[in-house]
Every structure is written in structure tokens, then in C-alpha cells.
Amino acid sequence: MTHCKEAQEAQKAAEKKAEQYEKKAKRTEKLEGDVKKMKKEMEELKEKEEKSSEENEKLKKELLECQERMKKMEVDNTRFQTRLEEKEQNNQRMELEMGFLKKVIDDTVLESTLRQNHLEEDLGRRDRTILQLRETLSSRLANNNGTSDSDEPSTSSSDTDNWEEMLLAFKTIKENFPRDELIAEAKIMADKLMEVSKKPEIKQLAEYEMFRLKASIRIYLESIEINLFKIEVKDPRYLRAALLAPCPRLSSKFLTEYCQEMDKQPPPTTEAPMVPETGIDPKTHCYICHDELSGKLYNCKGCNQKTHAGCSARWLLYGKTCGYCRRKMLPPKTGANQKK
Numbered sequence: 533m534t535h536c537k538e539a540q541e542a543q544k545a546a547e548k549k550a551e552q553y554e555k556k557a558k559r560t561e562k563l564e565g566d567v568k569k570m571k572k573e574m575e576e577l578k579e580k581e582e583k584s585s586e587e588n589e590k591l592k593k594e595l596l597e598c599q600e601r602m603k604k605m606e607v608d609n610t611r612f613q614t615r616l617e618e619k620e621q622n623n624q625r626m627e628l629e630m631g632f633l634k635k636v637i638d639d640t641v642l643e644s645t646l647r648q649n650h651l652e653e654d655l656g657r658r659d660r661t662i663l664q665l666r667e668t669l670s671s672r673l674a675n676n677n678g679t680s681d682s683d684e685p686s687t688s689s690s691d692t693d694n695w696e697e698m699l700l701a702f703k704t705i706k707e708n709f710p711r712d713e714l715i716a717e718a719k720i721m722a723d724k725l726m727e728v729s730k731k732p733e734i735k736q737l738a739e740y741e742m743f744r745l746k747a748s749i750r751i752y753l754e755s756i757e758i759n760l761f762k763i764e765v766k767d768p769r770y771l772r773a774a775l776l777a778p779c780p781r782l783s784s785k786f787l788t789e790y791c792q793e794m795d796k797q798p799p800p801t802t803e804a805p806m807v808p809e810t811g812i813d814p815k816t817h818c819y820i821c822h823d824e825l826s827g828k829l830y831n832c833k834g835c836n837q838k839t840h841a842g843c844s845a846r847w848l849l850y851g852k853t854c855g856y857c858r859r860k861m862l863p864p865k866t867g868a869n870q871k872k
Contacts (some may be wrong), residue, residue, distance in 0.1 A: 576822075609801055676748075699760070702759050706756050709752075709753070709756075714745070714780065715742075715746065715749070718745050722741060724740070724790075725789065725793055726737050728774060728797060729793050735792070737785070737789060741782060741786040745782065748778070752778070752780050791852075791853070795852055795853050797858060814837060818839045818840045818843055819837065820839055820843040820846075821840065821857060825840070829841060830855060832861075839855075
């Protein structure tokens with residue numbers, strides 16, 4: 533009986549172990565299935581990683597290509613900007629050159645207009661002189677009863693005296709004409725006007741006035757040379773044909789603007805003269821016309837500077853200040869302000 537019990541117990545223990553082994557086998561089968569699944573998942577993940585790496589490489593290549601394109605575009609943009617700047621500079625140069633050419637053309641047109649006006653005046657005077665000469669010739673021929681065989685009029689002693697007087701007069705005008713002094717004084721006035729007034733039209737007026745004055749001086753001197761040549765020929769037809777261009781001077785418009793701008797300036801704090809250095813003594817000469825003081829004089833109450841009464845009257849037509857100290861002054865009157 534004891535042996536049977538032991539056998540039964542051994543059998544039960546063996547059955548338990550078998551059950552345990554079966555459970556372990558089932559567990560191992562499940563684990564093996566899980567491992568296989570994990571392997572498959574790992575393989576799938578590897579494939580996905582490979583695909584993603586390939587895609588990343590493609591993206592990197594595309595990014596590099598985009599960067600290269602951006603660099604090329606930047607280079608092209610810099611080239612375009614440099615070309616644009618060069619074009620702008622060329623346009624500015626062209627504008628400056630066009631402005632300079634326009635100014636030259638305007639100056640040339642103005643000078644030609646002045647010359648044309650003087651030539652027209654000269655031609656008109658010459659025509660009138662020719663008519664006078666024809667009348668003189670006809671009267672002389674009538675007096676001589678047609679005995680003169682020559683077409684040219686004879687030169688009388690009075691004509692010779694007239695020729696010598698005209699030659700001396702034109703030479704005196706040529707020698708004593710203050711060309712440099714007139715231009716220097718006008719330039720000082722123009723610079724002063726442009727300095728006190730910042731208006732562009734005032735600057736244009738000053739530049740135009742200097743150009744007009746220089747052109748008038750040149751035409752005036754050329755007319756003197758032409759008249760000297762006519763007279764030196766000693767042809768009686770030229771005795772009455774000696775014509776002189778208008779004397780160069782500053783225009784009334786420029787003088788008006790100059791005096792108006794000077795009137796706006798505050799009076800000086802010192803007694804120093806405001807007129808430019810001209811080389812004359814203001815104590816003995818008029819600072820307006822530069823002639824010696826004589827006749828009726830007028831003195832400013834501010835600086836006590838004397839001038840010709842006529843010069844002061846003409847000066848005060850364009851402004852109300854003294855031309856020497858720039859203080860306000862009244863027109864000259866007969867009385868205490870005038871001295872003989």
C-alpha cells in the first residue's frame with residue numbers, strides 16, 4: 533500500500549511538471565511569436581529609416597541647389613544694381629551736360645541777339661547817314677552846276693578838321709574807358725547780391741547781368757575800333773557815319789533789386805565804408821561816379837560822406853539807403869544838405 537501511494541504521488545508530481553512544461557512551452561511559443569513580430573517591425577522600421585534617409589538626402593540636395601540658385605540670384609542682383617547705378621550716374625552726367633549745353637546755347641543766343649540789335653541800330657543809323665550824304669552831294673552838285681566829273685565828294689578843310697576831332701575823341705574814349713574797373717565793381721555788387729539773397733531768381737539775374745555787361749562792353753569796344761578804322765581811312769563818306777554803341781552800364785532792374793536787398797540789411801555797427809575798394813579817395817572824389825567833387829554836393833547825415841547831388845538823386849531812385857554806409861537817407865533837397 534505504501535508503494536502505491538508513493539507511485540500515485542510521483543505520478544501527480546510528474547503531471548504537475550508536465551503541466552508546467554506545457555505552460556512554459558506555450559509561453560515560449562508566444563514569446564517566439566512576439567519576437568518574430570518585433571523582428572518584422574524592426575525590419576519595417578529599418579526600411580522606413582532607409583526611405584527617410586533617402587528622402588533627407590534628396591532634400592539636402594534640393595536645399596543645396598536652392599542655395600546655389602540664391603547665390604546666383606544675389607550675384608545677378610548685385611550686377612543689376614551696379615548697372616542701375618552706372619545708368620543713374622550716366623543720366624546725371626547727361627543732365628549736367630545738357631544743362632551746360634543749354635546754358636551755352638542761351639548765352640550764345642543772348643549774345644547774338646545783342647549783336648543783332650546793335651547791328652540793326654548801326655544799319656539804321658548808317659542808312660540815315662547815307663541819305664544825309666546823298667542830300668549833301670546833291671546840294672554840292674547843284675552849287676557846282678554839275679562841273680564835277682568825279683563820283684566821290686571832295687574833302688574840304690572843315691571836313692578834315694572834323695575828321696581830326698573825331699579821331700582824337702575816339703582815341704580818348706578808347707584809352708580812358710575803365711573796362712576792368714567796371715567789370716570788377718559789377719562783380720562785387722553781383723557777389724554781394726547773391727550773398728545776401730538766397731533766391732534762385734536773384735542769382736540768375738546777377739549772372740545774367742554780368743554776362744550782359746561783358747557783352748555790352750565787348751560790343752562797345754568793337755564799335756570804337758570800327759569807327760577808328762573808318763576815320764583812319766580818311767574817306768569823307770565816313771565822317772558822318774561814325775556811330776558808337778550805347779555806353780555799357782548796369783540795368784535799372786539789377787540796380788533796383790540790389791538797392792532793395794541792401795535796404796533790408798541791418799546798418800553796420802562801425803563807421804567803416806561799405807563800398808568796395810576802388811582806389812579812389814572818397815574825401816576828394818564821388819564814390820558813385822568816381823569823378824572829382826565839384827559843384828552842388830550832398831552829404832549823408834549818418835557818415836557825413838559827400839557826393840554829387842545829381843549822383844545821389846539818381847542813386848536814390850533805386851533805393852533809400854546811402855551807398856557808402858547803407859543807412860537810410862532822404863533825397864537831396866535845396867538847403868542845408870547841399871553845399872557849393
